[in-house]
Amino acid sequence: RMRNMQRAWQAWFFPDLLLFPKFESPEGRKMMEFRKSLPAFKEKQRLLQAIARNQVVVISGETGCGKTTQLPQYILESEIESGRGAFCSIICTQPRRISAMTVADRVSAERGEPLGDAIGYKVRLEGVKGKNTHLLFCTSGILLRRLLSDRNLTGITHVFVDEIHERGMNEDFLLIVLKDLLPRRRDLRLILMSATLNAELFSNYFGGAPTIHIPGFTYPVKAHFLEDLLEMTGYKLSSFNQIDDYGQDKLWKTQRQLAPRKRKNQITTLVEDALSKSSFDNYSSRARDSLACWMPDSMGFNLIEAVLCHICRKERPGAVLVFMTGWEDISCLRDQLKAHPLLGDPNRVLLLTCHGSMATSEQKLIFERPPPNVRKIVLATNMAEASITINDVVFVVDCGKAKETTYDALNNTPCLLPSWISQASAKQRRGRAGRVQPGECYHLYPKCVYEAFPEYQLPELLRTPLNSLCLQIKSLQVGNIGEFLSAALQAPEPLAVQNAIDFLKVIGALDDKENLTNLGEYLSMLPVDPKLGKMLIMGAIFQCFDPVLTIVSGLSVRDPFLLPQDKKDLAGTAKSRFSAKDYSDHMALVRAYEGWKDAEREGSAYEYCWRNFLSAQTLQAIHSLRKQFSFILKDAGLVDADASSNNKLSHNQSLVRAIICSGLYPGIASVVHRETSMSFKTMDDGQVLLYMNSVNARYETIPYPWLVFGEKVKVNTVFLRDSTGVSDSILMLFGGTLSAGMQSGHLKMLEGYIDFFMDSSLAECYLNLKKELDKLIRK
């Protein structure tokens, strides 16, 4: 009776909720059939029971069996059926924003409703959600942010944490916080979902929570390694001789292991062995080295092209999924393939890409079947490894690498570089080919390399800088950061934690006693890296908001300056035209962006991008991020609604330079001039080099004693990716905390120097605004 009453109540107040799946139409019925055919459907009752009876349940199953799209829906439907629909609020986290968006889109389509009804999504700075939304897909970062403002997750009834096998930093962090929350919220249900079979690890972490495996079926997939491939495709290894210096630069990088050098030698030896044993003898040792450090550069591209031609000419129908390392090589390879007589022919090949920043229209195409006699080829990042399932894939091409951040706590250098994947990933990639019929997988590396891969990848928590994470932990007010992190599945090194705390102190987010400063509180609310957040706030306070906004958006999206393999020099020249005498990649970015806005107004944006080697897509992404950041800062009351008052000082080049310095500090290198040459040094790394696409790499001399930089990358030596020249006075005034350390005596001393060092407009501006800034930073 109780249930009937609830139902009536619900029907009265929430009539829409009862109209769940609208499957009267033929499409609706087909969709229902599809849903019922998924392996998860057979386990539905068992799953619902387990979730009803246990606070935590771990669910594992083959990718594509229906975990992400079905399980949260089962809960929603069963809650609606039992009359509790109006009270349930389900959250399902995804590691990547793009998967949260696609999945929400898919699930609402399955229910025959528009997105934003019962199903919504929320990712950083974006979302669709209505007052009737009961199932929300979001990134794990969003849930963490929500936990900051509401530690008890009031009103939430079910939390799904998806793709936990990936061991992303946010997921590992979420598990600590949720584990702590569960005793306080006895009614909350936590469901962990994982693709591979290391479910016990998570079950043990939650005191032996029950695990349920969804049995799936995949067809066998035949693995071909490089040895077989060369014969199969007739591809000549001798072309490895031509590998250029760029390829050599990007040599080995397996920092994830404790003894990287040892690993490297081990794998190199293995490759050499394999090569010398087989028919490759007659190639030079250079060719062998190149092969050992193979990556999808121009040489790798030719091999991929050869394999794709082989598939298109000789193999049965079926889509091809190519795993690449990142957006850059995907777009380079796409350009190369477009120029190919067979692969570039749209009547025979449908060439698509799948990566974090693809357009929504393209997202849909990936899942659709191409017309008969057209072969679908999808160039993807490792996103297609587990979060996105393309059903008609029969062939997989695996380059064996993925971009991952590695972090070496000892020299405190984060790197985002392609490195070899794990055996688990390679298997996962291979499995993608066997969804509808037996498949083929082409691994572009020798078998012995595969055998030397680590079994699993190291969790992200152990291989990234913890700056942002520690700031969030601080604002959660859970006490000592190190102690808190020691409760993780695998705790990070104490040195890594200390580095992060030191960093937060240096930028003024934490005070000497490790308490959050006022600035730190603002920074923990901004959805950006703390140092970029600081740059934004400084830009707002010093009234040069627009250029700073462009720089921060650019640094958090990616570099819009393209560097095509075969036109590096032209591209570099094009970029340096934006720099004039600024000695700054960041200001070049501002000019390029502003030029693009002008060109857009005149309708010549396409030509402008083409001429200047700029990516229109990236500029567009920067443009929309700009708007969102600007909205958030207005919302926080840090900038005025009136744009002109935020930009009174935007034309002041040295001020903008100073703000860049305030944000990027302590990322700083000294410029050492010798008779004819110039070199650069940082405190941590000693000698460093400039990335070839940096404008500063093109000057013979740089009239600044310092460079501040946003990112350094370690490939044998350390490279600075982007940099801006700054003077002594800027560094003294704007580097560092501008608060605690500069109080009292220190500040007085600096004020004394101002007249000496600075051009007067900057000094005046600094003094005027110092008070305002101090208000913000100090409690």
Ligand code: ADP
């Ligand atoms: P899992 O989370 O277990 O990997 P999913 O729930 O993501 O599986 O997917 C279940 C099935 O639904 C898959 O077979 C997949 O092909 C299909 N599917 C998922 N998203 C889409 C989509 N956007 N369009 C078409 N089919 C999809």
Ligand code: MG
């Ligand atoms: Mg999934």
